Each structure stands twice: as structure tokens, then as C-alpha cells.
Amino acid sequence: MTEPDITVRDLTMAYGDVVIQRDLTFTVNQGDIFIIMGGSGCGKSTLLRHMIGLKEPAHGDIHFSGESFWQADDETRVRLMRRCGVLFQSGALWSSMSLAENVGLPLHEYTELNDKQIQEVVSFKLALVGLAGFGDYYPSELSGGMQKRAGLARAMALDPDILFFDEPSAGLDPISSRHLDDLILELRDSLGATIVVVTHELASIFAIGNNSVFLDADTKTMLASGPPHAMLADCGIPVIQQFLRRGEVASVAP
Amino acid sequence: MTELRVTRPLEHTILVELIGHWRLQEHPPLMQDLVREFRSNPPAQFFRFNAQALESWDTGLITFLLRLQRICHRKHMTIDFSGLPQGAQRLIHLATVIPERQENMRLRAKEGRVFRLVTKAISTTDGAQDMVAFVGETFITFFRFLRGRAQYRQSDLALAIQECGAKALPIVTLISVLVGLILAFVGAVQLKQFGAQIYVANLVGLGMAREMGAMMTAVIMAGRTGAAFAAQLGTMRVNQEIDAFITMGISPMEFLVLPRMLALMLMMPLLCIYSDILGILGGAIVGVTMLDLGAAQYFYQTQEALTFTDFSVGIVKSVVFGVLVAIAGCLRGMQCGSSSAAVGLATTSAVVTGIVFIVVSDAILTVMYDILGV
Missing domain, CATH: 3.30.750.24 (STAS domain)
Structure with missing residues (x-):
């Protein structure tokens, strides 16, 4: 289970001339729950946008199971992107469609299942995230947490190998976000999927992450990578210690 | 397998x-x-x-x-x-x-015809009520403005004036010249039969000044500015920006709707005059190039045919249209639901409502003018 699934090599991200992060190199192994962490505005979500193919890197490349994403032709890219499911920060459900249609759309587009089979798959995916029976609801009729879970059901519609989560616990109460963390762990264990999570929730980072990368806004690069617990125990970089301890360290100050 | x-x-x-x-x-x-x-x-x-x-x-x-x-x-x-x-x-x-x-399973039970009819009737009355309420609020806001007590930013007003004034000139130019051309063509075919092509000048001049100038600018503004108003306000509604105004005690009617309405009220008459002139110019192009009329002759004939009253008739209409387009755009924007699909609906509805308002009010005004004898 240590086969590298995603490899990021020498990645430099920039908006025009403004460099967000440079020289990012790390590996996400299969079955990992990989955390992208760092303070606000350091480029976590931008890194995610690069990894899911929404933004082209200024320099460097991203490989999925050894296959380059940005060097590849359009057909390969579509194939690679279909291996990924993405849960956007606010769910990003299509507001003109009911939940069942939201989850069913990728199935309609990419599989040859008939309507009844799709309906079965949809109700299973909704049940998986605890939304059984909500298929006829529209996104605007749901609470934020439910929208997020519905977004997860949609992200899982095509049984992706890799799931990306952009700030899954943002805007959720501690208990809901705990449930979501449990769900993420459960999905990794039962589906064997690789999961990449962008978050700055310390509780989530330590509860679910087994590998991570820390981005820093000031130096505009990654400061460390590895399991979060090991980072907390071993890493001597003050910025990381402060981050992982909510700033409650006086002894490690520079 | x-x-x-x-x-x-x-x-x-x-x-x-x-x-x-x-x-x-x-x-x-x-x-x-x-x-x-x-x-x-x-x-x-x-x-x-x-x-x-x-x-x-x-x-x-x-x-x-x-x-x-x-x-x-x-x-x-x-x-x-x-x-x-x-x-x-x-x-x-x-x-x-x-x-x-x-209990989460929606009961999408078969609704009877009577039920649907009643629901439709209720929602129509509700819609009419909302509209009347909005118009009322607009008037209150406007009176507060006249008494100098409305809260709004001069810069917003300036921006709105730029948006629905200067930036609308290119499209108004194009449409007005073409409408002038079309009017001249339609008239020329008939008038030529009597050798009375010189009266094309009267037809185009009166047509533009009394009717088409105001009408066409209003339709352009409904499509261009009314839709933009609805989309802006609708998106602000979706993002809870309007709620943020309300919680700070700032009336969105004064802060958002008033500058937009004032801008349209001020700019519409100017655009209307501009459109009148360009329409006459369009008519002159046809007159000079196809009907062998002299340019001076054409403009002299236009001058003879038109009185100040004809222009003012159109200008009054344009002010009314401006208010109505602004009301339609802002009303639909403020009524917007809380999803991205709702913004689209609000925009469409703003244009449709705007055009309906324009045509209906035009009919009423024309009849009123007739009764007043202007």
C-alpha cells in the first residue's frame, strides 16, 4: 500500500507574475490521507486547484501513478481526472438540480447504466453520507453540513481512486466536522481510496492525517512534509510548531 | 466476468x-x-x-x-x-x-387542477402585491431623497450614471441610426408613389421624436442595464450582502436602488435626445442617397415638421420608461432567491418585466397625449 499515487515535482504556482508557492515536491501514497496545511492565504487551495487540473502550473508537473498530467494530451487528462472526485469548499452542488440529479449526472454521462440502476447507485451514495431519502431535495433546501455531505456523495459517484477535499470542516460545528472526519476515515478504509485534504483544523489534521505537507506564506515554499504527529514531535521549525500548537509555544520561539 | x-x-x-x-x-x-x-x-x-x-x-x-x-x-x-x-x-x-x-420523502402527490389553479392565482396575487409594495417603497425612498435625507454614496451614483449613460452610447448609436434608416425606407416606398418623398423627413422626424427614440432606448436599457441591475442585486442577495446592509441599519432601497434609479432617470432623457438626432441622421442618409433629396432640403423639412412639443412628448416618455426599467431591474434583483439559478431567473424576469412595463406605459401615455391634444 505504499505505491506512490500522486507525485508533485518542482511545482511552482503563480497568478501572473505573483508567485504563490515555489519548488513544491512531495508524494502522496496510495491509501494515504494526505493533509495540505498552512496558514490562511498560503496557497493551499491553489495547490489543490493545480492537483485537480483546474489551474496550470507555472513550472513543474504533477504525476498520477507515474503518468504526467500537464504533459499529457486532452484524452489522458480526462481519463486521469475521472479517477478523481472533488468536494469543493461549499459543496458546489448544481443549484438547479435535485440531489439525486446532482449525484446521478456523472453516472448518466460516463456510464451505460440504465435509469433504474443509476437510481440505485444514487440512493446508495446518498445513504453512505447519511442523506437517505433526500434525493428530491434541492441544494438550497439543505443546511451547510448536509450540502457538504451531498457534495461528497457526488464526488464519490464514479467510485474514484482519489478523493480531494477542500476545507471539509469549514463552516461546520465540531460534531458535524468530527462526523465528516470519521466518514473520511471510513471511506479510506473501505474503498481503499487515496484522500487529499486541504485544511487548517488542527483536530482534523491529527485525527485523520497520516501524511502531510506544510506550506508557508512568508517563504513561499513548503517547509516540511511527513506525518503530522511526527512533525509535531520532531520538527524544529518554529513556524510549524506554532501552527500545530495554535501558537501556544513560548519555548520554541526564534 | x-x-x-x-x-x-x-x-x-x-x-x-x-x-x-x-x-x-x-x-x-x-x-x-x-x-x-x-x-x-x-x-x-x-x-x-x-x-x-x-x-x-x-x-x-x-x-x-x-x-x-x-x-x-x-x-x-x-x-x-x-x-x-x-x-x-x-x-x-x-x-x-x-x-x-x-418524512423526508417528498410527497409529490398528484395535484388536482383546482389546486394548481388556486396555487397559481395565489402566487400571482402575491407577485402583484410584492410589486406594489416595492413601488411604494421606491416612492418613499425617492421622497426621502428629495428632502435630502437618503443615505447613498455619490460615487455609486456616478458609477451608475457612467454605466447606463456613457457606456450605452455605442449601442444606442447603432440602433438609432438603423431605426431611422428603416423608418425612412418604409415611408419612402409609399410616398414615392405620390412623388412626395420629401415627406419622409416629416415621417422620420415625428416618428423618432414622439415614439421610436424613447421606445428604442428604453428597450436597449431594459436589456442592458435592467438585466445588469437584476444580476448585481440578485448576486448580492445570494451572497447575503443585502442582509449585511440591513443589519447595519442601511436601507438597501436607498443605498442600492436609489442611485440606480436616479442614474436611469437622468440618463434616459439624454440618451433619448441623442437617439432622436441620430435617427433623423439615419433618415437623412436614405433621403440623400436614395431619394435624391438635398441634405439642406431634408433638414429644413425636418425643422419645419417638428415642434418643441414633439420632442418633449418623447422626453417625458423616456423619463417614465427609465423609472420603470429601473424598478423592474431592481425589483427582480431584490426578489431573487438564494441560488445561482435564481439569479438567472431574476435577470430574465427583469428584462421581460421591463419590456412589458415599457410597452404598456407607452400605450397609456399615447392615449393620454391624444386626450390632452399634444
Whole structure:
């Protein structure tokens, strides 16, 4: 289970001339729950946008199971992107469609299942995230947490190998976000999927992450990578210690 | 290959052996063995699985198992998933641990015709009420403005004036010249028969000044500015920006609607005069190039035909249209629901409402002018 699934090599991200992060190199192994962490505005979500193919890197490349994403032709890219499911920060459900249609759309587009089979798959995916029976609801009729879970059901519609989560616990109460963390762990264990999570929730980072990368806004690069617990125990970089301890360290100050 | 083999190791137990790749994309296995076992005697009570020959699986397997579970539940049979891969067992547990809440199932019951008619009638009256309320609020806001007590920013007003004044000039130019041309053409065909082509100048001048100038600018503004107003305010509604104004005690009517309405009220008459002149110019192009009229002759004839009253008739109309377009745009924007689809609906509805307002009010004004004899 240590086969590298995603490899990021020498990645430099920039908006025009403004460099967000440079020289990012790390590996996400299969079955990992990989955390992208760092303070606000350091480029976590931008890194995610690069990894899911929404933004082209200024320099460097991203490989999925050894296959380059940005060097590849359009057909390969579509194939690679279909291996990924993405849960956007606010769910990003299509507001003109009911939940069942939201989850069913990728199935309609990419599989040859008939309507009844799709309906079965949809109700299973909704049940998986605890939304059984909500298929006829529209996104605007749901609470934020439910929208997020519905977004997860949609992200899982095509049984992706890799799931990306952009700030899954943002805007959720501690208990809901705990449930979501449990769900993420459960999905990794039962589906064997690789999961990449962008978050700055310390509780989530330590509860679910087994590998991570820390981005820093000031130096505009990654400061460390590895399991979060090991980072907390071993890493001597003050910025990381402060981050992982909510700033409650006086002894490690520079 | 997806296959299943059904055996009965004990009298009351059905054992299902899952073989091959149980994936969504594979062809579903043949179920007749299973169906036969279900119907056979003595009825089985236990259901078990053997997954040793299962090579790969995904949602396809789980949906199949969940379906089987439903059937077993109905027949009061016990289903035992312990022979399945760990992951599949956990997923089934996860999917069934939170029961489907029956009250969540929407009752999309068949609604009778009377019911639908009544609902429609209620929603129409509600819509009319909202509109009247909005118009009332607009008037109150406007009076507050006249008494100098309205809260709004001069810069917003300036921006709105730029947006619906200067930036609208190119499209108004194009449309007005073309409308002038078209009017001249239509008139020329008839008037030429009597050798009275010089009266094309009267026709175009009166047509533009009294009617088409104001009308066409209003339609352009409804499509251009009214839609923009609805989209801006609608998006602000979706993002809760309007709620933020309300909680700070700032009236969105004064802060958002007033500058937009003032801008349109001020700019519409100017655009209307501009459009009148360009329309006459368009008519002159046809007159000079196709009807062999001299340019001076054409403009002299126009001058003779038009009075100040004709212009003012059009200008008054344009002010009314401006207010109506602003009201339609802002009303639909403020009524916007809370999703991105709602913004689209609000925009469409703003244009439709705007154009309906324009045409209806134009008809009323024309009749009023007729009665007043102007």
C-alpha cells in the first residue's frame, strides 16, 4: 500500500507574475490521507486547484501513478481526472438540480447504466453520507453540513481512486466536522481510496492525517512534509510548531 | 466476468458465491438461479455469501447487495454479510446505519387542477402585491431623497450614471441610426408613389421624436442595464450582502436602488435626445442617397415638421420608461432567491418585466397625449 499515487515535482504556482508557492515536491501514497496545511492565504487551495487540473502550473508537473498530467494530451487528462472526485469548499452542488440529479449526472454521462440502476447507485451514495431519502431535495433546501455531505456523495459517484477535499470542516460545528472526519476515515478504509485534504483544523489534521505537507506564506515554499504527529514531535521549525500548537509555544520561539 | 453461483448447503440456508469482477460497468449476472431459490420450497431463512472467488468490486456489488437485503427484509429472511470483503461490509453498514427518514420523502402527490389553479392565482396575487409594495417603497425612498435625507454614496451614483449613460452610447448609436434608416425606407416606398418623398423627413422626424427614440432606448436599457441591475442585486442577495446592509441599519432601497434609479432617470432623457438626432441622421442618409433629396432640403423639412412639443412628448416618455426599467431591474434583483439559478431567473424576469412595463406605459401615455391634444 505504499505505491506512490500522486507525485508533485518542482511545482511552482503563480497568478501572473505573483508567485504563490515555489519548488513544491512531495508524494502522496496510495491509501494515504494526505493533509495540505498552512496558514490562511498560503496557497493551499491553489495547490489543490493545480492537483485537480483546474489551474496550470507555472513550472513543474504533477504525476498520477507515474503518468504526467500537464504533459499529457486532452484524452489522458480526462481519463486521469475521472479517477478523481472533488468536494469543493461549499459543496458546489448544481443549484438547479435535485440531489439525486446532482449525484446521478456523472453516472448518466460516463456510464451505460440504465435509469433504474443509476437510481440505485444514487440512493446508495446518498445513504453512505447519511442523506437517505433526500434525493428530491434541492441544494438550497439543505443546511451547510448536509450540502457538504451531498457534495461528497457526488464526488464519490464514479467510485474514484482519489478523493480531494477542500476545507471539509469549514463552516461546520465540531460534531458535524468530527462526523465528516470519521466518514473520511471510513471511506479510506473501505474503498481503499487515496484522500487529499486541504485544511487548517488542527483536530482534523491529527485525527485523520497520516501524511502531510506544510506550506508557508512568508517563504513561499513548503517547509516540511511527513506525518503530522511526527512533525509535531520532531520538527524544529518554529513556524510549524506554532501552527500545530495554535501558537501556544513560548519555548520554541526564534 | 461477473458471475454468481447459488447453492443450498443446509435446508434453510442459501449460499451465494460471488465470482469475478463485480463492477458497475460489467454486465450484471444472470439472476434466474437466485430467483428460483427464492421461490423454492421449503422457503429458506438464512442468506450467506462466499466471496473467495471475487476478484474486484465497486459500487456495483454494493447496490446488488442492498437490493438483495431489501428483498430478504420483505421475506423476513436473515441476511448475513460476514462472508464478504471487509470494505464491502463496512460500506453496507455505513449505508444502512442511518435509516431513511420517511418524512423526508417528498410527497409529490398528484395535484388536482383546482389546486394548481388556486396555487397559481395565489402566487400571482402575491407577485402583484410584492410589486406594489416595492413601488411604494421606491416612492418613499425617492421622497426621502428629495428632502435630502437618503443615505447613498455619490460615487455609486456616478458609477451608475457612467454605466447606463456613457457606456450605452455605442449601442444606442447603432440602433438609432438603423431605426431611422428603416423608418425612412418604409415611408419612402409609399410616398414615392405620390412623388412626395420629401415627406419622409416629416415621417422620420415625428416618428423618432414622439415614439421610436424613447421606445428604442428604453428597450436597449431594459436589456442592458435592467438585466445588469437584476444580476448585481440578485448576486448580492445570494451572497447575503443585502442582509449585511440591513443589519447595519442601511436601507438597501436607498443605498442600492436609489442611485440606480436616479442614474436611469437622468440618463434616459439624454440618451433619448441623442437617439432622436441620430435617427433623423439615419433618415437623412436614405433621403440623400436614395431619394435624391438635398441634405439642406431634408433638414429644413425636418425643422419645419417638428415642434418643441414633439420632442418633449418623447422626453417625458423616456423619463417614465427609465423609472420603470429601473424598478423592474431592481425589483427582480431584490426578489431573487438564494441560488445561482435564481439569479438567472431574476435577470430574465427583469428584462421581460421591463419590456412589458415599457410597452404598456407607452400605450397609456399615447392615449393620454391624444386626450390632452399634444
